[in-house]
Amino acid sequence: MDLSDFRREYTGRGLHREDLNEDPIRQFETWFRQATELEFHEPNAMSLATVDPKGRPLLRTVLLKYFDTAGFVFFTNYESRKAQHIAENPNVSLLFPWITLERQVIVQGRAEKISAAESLKYFISRPRDSQLGAWVSQQSSVVSSRKLLMQKLHEVTEKFRDGEIPLPSFWGGFRVVPETIEFWQGGPARLHDRFLYEKSDKGWAVERLSP
Incomplete structure (x- = not known):
């Protein structure tokens, strides 16, 4: 072009x-x-x-x-x-x-x-979803599928369900x-x-x- x-x-x-x-x-x-x-x-x-x-x-x-x-x-x-x-x-x-x-x-x-x-x-100060995302993503590393990311998100959500999410x-x-x-x-x-x-x-x- x-x-x-x-x-x-x-x-x-x-x-x-x-x-x-x-x-x-x-x-x-x-x-x-x-x-x-x-x-x-x-x-x-x-x-x-x-x-x-x-x-x-x-x-x-x-x-x-x-x-x-x-x-x-x-x-x-x-x-x-x-x-x-x-x-x-x-x-x-x-x-x-x-x-x-x-x-x-x-x-x-x-x-x-x-x-x-x-x-x-x-x-x-971040939204709770963004705090959870920080725990889930091993940024720049190879990931086999989005399904794996969602599975990790579920695990982290359950782990911190009843309290504050640490840095x-x-x-x-x-x-x-x-x-x-x-x-x-x-x-x-x-x-x-x-x-x-x-x-x-x-x-x-x-x-x-x-x-």
Whole structure:
């Protein structure tokens, strides 16, 4: 299939240096709120890129659960493929593809485990079905059938029927501590606006990048 003529023109709302917050986390918060107000579908969905021990990159979509000046937090099985990659190489990248808003945000940084207490705080806020699912899925491992998963779900449901569901030792959060954050705004004639924030000992520096 030839997609060479498959294109659309961006509206060119523009992004100017004087409109940017000096703190990229605050700028991200502004864009995230706007995406939410405009009812963008799952604005917290982000692509997470890791690298395996052979140097091969791998992408998957995960959900951002909260963020602050310390970084961007998501949760997973600590025995999953992504967690194994992070254990070998904590350098990761995040992409927020807010395409219908003609925007995207790219974060580069290092992923690190959050504390068990922090993971527990989030875990107990999850719906009970999601808590059970964390116990059932040995994420990224080969499973012979969905029937086996449902059988495990039944067993776990019975096990914890009469009490609270504890935090699995193999489940928790990662925080991506940002080193660079890029904001991209689509523009006419493919002259997009791109601004890169880069962290140093002196704080955040921001530069305009050529599209």
